[in-house]
Amino acid sequence: MDLEAVRTYLAVAEAGQFQKAAADLAVTQQAVSKRIAALERDLGVRLFARTPRGAETTIDGQAFLPHARELLRVAERAVASVHTARRPLRVDVINLRGAASGLLRGFHRTRPEIELDVVKLLDIDEAIDAIRAGTIDASFRAVGTPGRPLPDDLASVRVIDEKLELLTGPGHVLAGARAVTPGELVGHRIWMPGILPGSEWAAYYDDLVAEFGLTIEATGPNFGSDALLDTIADTPALATFMSDGTRLVWPAGHDLRRIPLTDPTPVYPHSLVWHRDNPHPALAALRAHLAAAGTVQDAPGTWVPGWARRA
Incomplete structure (x- = not known):
C-alpha cells in the first residue's frame, strides 16, 4: 500500500x-x-x-x-x-523486582534524559535471539552455563552478585534464626514454583542443590509472588529463596522472615549482555553507570557455580 x-x-x-x-x-x-x-x-x-x-x-x-x-x-x-538516537534504550531483566531492575532505576535517576524500555524475556536463549535481532539492546543474564556459550558477536560483563536469603513464615523451625548456613538447610523443603527447565536460573539452582545437598521443589503452578508469599506464610514446612535485592511487600499478618545465608553466601551472578556492534549512544552510558554502581564479584565468603566464575 x-x-x-x-x-x-x-x-x-x-x-x-x-x-x-x-x-x-x-x-x-x-x-x-x-x-x-x-x-x-x-x-x-x-x-x-x-x-x-x-x-x-x-x-x-x-x-x-x-x-x-x-x-x-x-x-x-x-x-x-533504525535511528538509534531517536528510540529508547531497550533492556531485558530476569526479574522486575530484583537487583538488576534496581540498577536500572538508579541509572534512570542519574540519566533521566535517556528514555528506557524495560522488558522481561523468558530465558537467556530468547534474550540472545532478541539482542542479535536488534529488538533489545541489552539483557541482564547469568552467563556461562555449560553448553551455552555466548555467540562471538555478543559481549558481556558481570555487573552484580545478588545474595540469596531464606524466606520463611513465622511457624517455620528456622524462623527465629539470625542467619543460617546452606548446610543447615539440608532436609528442609525449599519451594520455588516456576523454575523453567533448561533456563539459566534452573542451571544455577541445580548446581546449588548438588553443592550443598539441598531439596528444592518446583512443583505446582506458578501463580506469582503474592501466592508464593501466602503459601510460605501459612505452611510451616515450607521456605523459599529470595534475593536480598528483591523488593516485596506483604500483609502484616504474614509475619514473614528474611534470613541471611552465610558460610558461604550463595549469590546469583548477573551479567550485562549486548551486541558488539550495537551503536545506541545510551548503551555506553549504561555500561559506565553499571561499572561504577555494581558490586564486587566473587567476594570472600560467597558461592557461585564454577561456570559463573569461569565466565
Whole structure:
C-alpha cells in the first residue's frame, strides 16, 4: 500500500477539501486526486463523496480512518527503529523486582534524559535471539552455563552478585534464626514454583542443590509472588529463596522472615549482555553507570557455580 496515498487520504479527511489538503501537503490538487483515486482502486471502495462543501468520507472511508492512522504510526516506528538516537534504550531483566531492575532505576535517576524500555524475556536463549535481532539492546543474564556459550558477536560483563536469603513464615523451625548456613538447610523443603527447565536460573539452582545437598521443589503452578508469599506464610514446612535485592511487600499478618545465608553466601551472578556492534549512544552510558554502581564479584565468603566464575 502506498503510504503517501494513505497520508493524502488522511489530509483530505481532516481538511474536508481536496484543495485544502493539497495546500497542506504542498502538492497540486491534481496530485491529491490521483493519489486518492489510486488508493480507492487498491481498496476497491470509494473513500470520499463529493459535496458542494468539499469532500466527505463515505462509510468505507470512515471505517478505513483508524487503520490509516495506525499504518502511518507503524511506519514512523519502523523508521525510528533504525535511528538509534531517536528510540529508547531497550533492556531485558530476569526479574522486575530484583537487583538488576534496581540498577536500572538508579541509572534512570542519574540519566533521566535517556528514555528506557524495560522488558522481561523468558530465558537467556530468547534474550540472545532478541539482542542479535536488534529488538533489545541489552539483557541482564547469568552467563556461562555449560553448553551455552555466548555467540562471538555478543559481549558481556558481570555487573552484580545478588545474595540469596531464606524466606520463611513465622511457624517455620528456622524462623527465629539470625542467619543460617546452606548446610543447615539440608532436609528442609525449599519451594520455588516456576523454575523453567533448561533456563539459566534452573542451571544455577541445580548446581546449588548438588553443592550443598539441598531439596528444592518446583512443583505446582506458578501463580506469582503474592501466592508464593501466602503459601510460605501459612505452611510451616515450607521456605523459599529470595534475593536480598528483591523488593516485596506483604500483609502484616504474614509475619514473614528474611534470613541471611552465610558460610558461604550463595549469590546469583548477573551479567550485562549486548551486541558488539550495537551503536545506541545510551548503551555506553549504561555500561559506565553499571561499572561504577555494581558490586564486587566473587567476594570472600560467597558461592557461585564454577561456570559463573569461569565466565
